[in-house]
Amino acid sequence: xxxxxxxxxxxxxxxxxxxxxxxxxxxxxxxxxxxxxxxxxxxxxxxxxxxxxxxxxxxxxxxxxxxxxxxxxxxxxxxxxxxxxxxxxxxxxxxxxxxxxxxxxxxxxxxxxxxxxxxxxxxxxxxxxxxxxxxxxxxxxxxxxxxxxxxxxxxxxxxxxxxxxxxxxxxxxxxxxxxxxxxxxxxxxxxxxxxxxxxxxxxxxxxxxxxxxxxxxxxxxxxxxxxxxxxxxxxxxxxxxxxxxxxxxxxxxxxxxxxxxxxxxxxxxxxxxxxxxxxxxxxxxxxxxxxxxxxxx
Amino acid sequence: xxxxxxxxxxxxxxxxxxxxxxxxxxxxxxxxxxxxxxxxxxxxxxxxxxxxxxxxxxxxxxxxxxxxxxxxxxxxxxxxxxxxxxxxxxxxxxxxxxxxxxxxxxxxxxxxxxxxxxxxxxxxxxxxxxxxxxxxxxxxxxxxxxxxxxxxxxxxxxxxxxxxxxxxxxxxxxxxxxxxxxxxxxxxxxxxxxxxxxxxxxxxxxxxxxxxxxxxxxxxxxxxxxxxxxxxxxxxxxxxxxxxxxxxxxxxxxxxxxxxxxxxxxxxxxxxxxxxxxxxxxxxxxxxxxxxxxxxxxxxxxxxxxxxxxxxxxxxxx
Numbered sequence: 001x002x003x004x005x006x007x008x009x010x011x012x013x014x015x016x017x018x019x020x021x022x023x024x025x026x027x028x029x030x031x032x033x034x035x036x037x038x039x040x041x042x043x044x045x046x047x048x049x050x051x052x053x054x055x056x057x058x059x060x061x062x063x064x065x066x067x068x069x070x071x072x073x074x075x076x077x078x079x080x081x082x083x084x085x086x087x088x089x090x091x092x093x094x095x096x097x098x099x100x101x102x103x104x105x106x107x108x109x110x111x112x113x114x115x116x117x118x119x120x121x122x123x124x125x126x127x128x129x130x131x132x133x134x135x136x137x138x139x140x141x142x143x144x145x146x147x148x149x150x151x152x153x154x155x156x157x158x159x160x161x162x163x164x165x166x167x168x169x170x171x172x173x174x175x176x177x178x179x180x181x182x183x184x185x186x187x188x189x190x191x192x193x194x195x196x197x198x199x200x201x202x203x204x205x206x207x208x209x210x211x212x213x214x215x216x217x218x219x220x221x222x223x224x225x226x227x228x229x230x231x232x233x234x235x236x237x238x239x240x241x242x243x244x245x246x247x248x249x250x251x252x253x254x255x256x257x258x259x260x261x262x263x264x265x266x267x268x269x270x271x272x273x274x275x276x277x278x279x280x281x282x283x284x285x286x287x288x289x290x291x292x293x294x295x296x297x
Numbered sequence: 298x299x300x301x302x303x304x305x306x307x308x309x310x311x312x313x314x315x316x317x318x319x320x321x322x323x324x325x326x327x328x329x330x331x332x333x334x335x336x337x338x339x340x341x342x343x344x345x346x347x348x349x350x351x352x353x354x355x356x357x358x359x360x361x362x363x364x365x366x367x368x369x370x371x372x373x374x375x376x377x378x379x380x381x382x383x384x385x386x387x388x389x390x391x392x393x394x395x396x397x398x399x400x401x402x403x404x405x406x407x408x409x410x411x412x413x414x415x416x417x418x419x420x421x422x423x424x425x426x427x428x429x430x431x432x433x434x435x436x437x438x439x440x441x442x443x444x445x446x447x448x449x450x451x452x453x454x455x456x457x458x459x460x461x462x463x464x465x466x467x468x469x470x471x472x473x474x475x476x477x478x479x480x481x482x483x484x485x486x487x488x489x490x491x492x493x494x495x496x497x498x499x500x501x502x503x504x505x506x507x508x509x510x511x512x513x514x515x516x517x518x519x520x521x522x523x524x525x526x527x528x529x530x531x532x533x534x535x536x537x538x539x540x541x542x543x544x545x546x547x548x549x550x551x552x553x554x555x556x557x558x559x560x561x562x563x564x565x566x567x568x569x570x571x572x573x574x575x576x577x578x579x580x581x582x583x584x585x586x587x588x589x590x591x592x593x594x595x596x597x598x599x600x601x602x603x604x605x606x607x608x609x610x611x612x613x614x615x
Contacts, residue, residue, distance in 0.1 A: 129308075133315035136590040137583055138548045144571045145323065145579060225440045229553050232442045233568060245442075252446055252557075256454045262446065270439050277438045 024286040025279070031286070034278025041091055041272045048089045054082040056089050057240040068260050075260040077251060086242040087264040091272055093237050094244065097157050098223040104162025105169055105223070106216040112166075113173025113212075114204055117181060118196060128174070134167045139226060147235045157236070161227060165219045172215045176208035210287040217280035221273055228269055244269040305598055309591045313584070317369070320583040321362050324576045365580075374581035377570070384581045387566070392585070395562035398478055399551065402485040403544065410490045410540075411533075414497025419524070421502060429494070436491035441550040445484040445557040452480060462559045481558045485551060492543045496536050504532040534604055541597030545590040 025031040044051075060080035068075040074083035116124045134142075142164055150156045180186065180203075189203050230236035231245030239246060244265040251261040368375060374384035413433070417426040436444070452458050459479055504510060505528060513523045555564030563582065570578035 129311060130315060132312050133319055133587075136312055136316055136545075136587040137319065138552065138586050138590070140552045141567055141571075141579070141583055141586060142323075144567065148571050148574070221438065225438075228440055229442060229550075232440075233553065233556060248442065248446060255446070255450055259450060259454075262450070266443050266447065270443055273438050273440065274435070277434070 021283070021286045025282040028282060028285070030278050031282025034275050034280075034282055037271055037275025038279050041095065041275060044088055045092045045095050048092065052082075052085040052089060054085045056081065056085050056242050058082075067258075074264045075258065077247075077261045078254055078258070083247075083261045083264050086247060087244075087268050089242045090244040090247060090265055090268055093241055094224060094227055094231070094269075095272075097154060097161065098220060098227050100158050101161035101165065101223050101227075102216055102220040104159060105166035105219055106212060107166075108162070109166030109169025110173045110208075110212045110216075113170040113175075114177045114200055114208060116170070117174040117177025118200060118204065124174075127170075131167050131170050134164075139164050140229065143226065143230060144233070144235055147230065152236060152238055157227070161223055165223045165226070169212060169215050169219065173208060173212050176211040177204055180204055180207045211289055214280065214284040214287060214289050217276070217283050221276040221280060224273055224276065301602060302599060305595060309595050312591055313588060316587040317366060317584055318362075320580050321358075321365070324580060325358055369581075369584060374584075375577050377575050377578045384578055387578065388563075388581065388585070391561065391563050391566050394560065395551070395555070395564065398481055398485065398555075398560065398562055401478060401482045402489055405482065406486040406489040406493065407540070409486070410493035411497055413490065413494040415501060415524075415529070417494065418498045418501035418505065426498075430498075433491040433494050436487045437495070441484065441488060441553045442557050444487060445481070445554050448480050448484055449557070477558075478560075481554055481560050484554050484558075488550060489543065493536075493540050496539045496543070497532070500536045501528060501532040504528050507531075534601065537600050537604075538594075538597050541593045545593045548586055548590065 022035075026035055058081060060076075062080065064076065064078060064080045066072055066076040066080075072082050072084065074087060077083055077086070112127065116127050143160060146160045147156065150160075186199060186203055189199050194202070227236055228243075228245035231243050232249045234246075234249065237243035237246055239250075247265040248262055248269070251258065251265070255262045365375065372385070374388070376382065377384045377387055413429055417429050420426050449462070453460060453462075460477055510523070510527060513527055518527070551562075552564035552567050554560070555562045556568055559565070563586070566578070567582055569575075570582065
């Protein structure tokens with residue numbers, strides 16, 4: 001009973017801590033704007049199928065490239081589809097894929113980094129050399145190769161993005177582990193006879209968690225950028241699924257007279273990426289981590 | 298000191314060796330090889346075997362790796378599948394064009410980033426800092442293809458100042474290329490400058506808060522003399538490494554920018570060779586881009602070694 005009460009109290013503490021972090025984030029204007037944009041986009045992604053005035057894949061040749069009007073707020077595209085409908089639905093795939101991709105990146109990158117930092121020695125050397133080698137292959141080349149050979153389904157994109165954006169987290173997690181590893185409480189845990197697993201779970205993770213989470217939040221915005229670039233190049237979402245990257249690349253050829261069909265997805269994608277970035281920055285500041293001197297690797 | 302440099306170069310070569318293994322194994326494990334993609338539906342029986350024989354795919358993978366690596370070390374990447382010409386001939390003009398683009402962006406970007414970074418740091422949280430920092434955040438976060446598309450829309454289509462899309466053959470002379478590269482250079486330099494300016498800013502702020510600068514202020518060293526003599530040398534040293542990493546990271550973005558502007562450089566070759574499943578060219582590109590990344594980092598590390606007197610004495614004591 002006592003134990004039960006204790007774990008409940010611990011849970012309450014976690015919630016109040018999360019709430020406090022959010023409060024600190026929202027107390028600064030940039031953090032507030034970032035959170036606001038992010039929440040707006042998440043709500044839009046969930047609700048847009050119910051809000052959309054038209055069918056996103058309904059092609060109508062008689063309505064090609066209509067200028068914005070009261071009927072079609074953002075005009076229509078080269079196939080006569082409603083740009084407003086496609087714009088508000090354009091973030092759904094990208095948000096879902098990159099969110100789960102970041103989770104995978106966080107998990108494997110974080111755990112491998114902690115493991116390498118703790119074990120050290122020969123294994124650490126070998127793993128870090130391999131991570132370095134993967135870092136030096138441009139992400140776009142690797143992603144394009146995988147996607148062109150395995151297809152663009154979600155089952156391929158999520159693990160592939162998760163893998164390629166996780167290798168940078170390995171370094172951060174490893175460095176954070178090195179910072180704690182020499183502290184007294186690790187030494188005393190060893191002296192109490194705890195094994196590696198117990199030390200990782202009870203001593204290291206609580207201390208490196210913040211650094212890894214901040215890194216993961218940052219990776220999310222880069223992954224979104226990378227995924228949209230893939231879509232833009234025709235290697236991401238397959239048509240007719242509405243996606244901002246794909247919409248921009250389709251509308252680009254006709255933008256000299258139908259600029260509305262390229263502006264709308266540009267605003268959608270840019271605002272989401274800026275929103276995630278501002279949120280990640282505010283998150284880092286709320287947890288007391290300075291990222292400003294780091295390279296975007 | 299010498300030992301440190303040799304060790305660093307040695308590590309660079311090991312990284313490249315692993316990269317070559319990864320690309321070779323990667324293109325090997327993934328389903329579909331050069332022959333099945335090249336022949337498409339006719340990939341069976343005698344035609345498939347003849348193709349295997351012609352491309353030398355009938356010998357075991359490790360033997361192929363060894364002969365391939367042997368040739369690559371001598372600077373020979375073999376033949377491309379689609380064009381049926383030596384990859385070296387395909388790569389040559391592309392590398393030159395991309396180098397023109399990248400060096401123009403770096404020549405504009407680095408001084409601009411220094412100036413902006415120093416201004417924002419010295420007037421921290423004042424009006425110049427707030428304006429410039431807001432603009433850098435926008436330039437930094439917006440994807441390359443969006444800023445490039447907007448540049449084309451505004452400068453080339455609405456204002457009609459410059460050509461929006463590069464329509465030149467791959468092997469143009471430098472002066473024919475010049476008017477075409479202005480927009481791509483702006484697109485790349487914008488993102489690069491934003492990243493670097495932010496780093497210079499935080500580096501300068503850190504140094505300004507240090508004890509020896511406080512001491513210099515108390516001692517009454519004139520402000521600008523202090524900035525140029527004490528702050529900048531100390532602030533720019535740690536920035537070198539970060540700038541190198543940033544430039545290397547932007548290689549991926551250069552690919553996208555080249556596609557948007559239809560620029561005949563390495564980036565467009567990446568997309569073309571992947572669309573054509575031209576695996577030998579993809580392998581060559583992976584090695585080349587990885588070598589660029591490794592050498593940029595190497596140069597940055599060596600510069601830091603040279604410029605930092607503390608590292609020299611550290612090595613002697615050891």
